[in-house]
């Protein structure tokens with residue numbers, strides 16, 4: 090979906106807004122990096138969360154269908170949405186996307 094930003098400050102950046110409620114308090118809680126050759130079935134997948142990193146060769150969840158990708162998992166202070174900011178390589182361009190789901194488990 091289309092990304093929405095709040096204020097932009099030079100040297101600081103733009104505030105990414107929650108795709109569900111528009112609040113600007115989004116937190117990272119997991120980062121995934123996918124590295125692979127073109128059209129590969131396996132590659133390098135590193136997940137960083139909960140104070141540790143885990144590596145495997147699965148490309149499931151790679152936002153790029155054919156090349157490198159990056160997923161940043163976010164949660165919102167303003168609602169129960171869990172969102173994923175993704176960066177993917179597609180041919181010669183870099184694509185940025187944001188998808189979300191609403192969760193029902195309030196913890």
Ligand SMILES: [Zn+2]
Nearest residue numbers: 107110165168
């Ligand atoms: Zn929200």
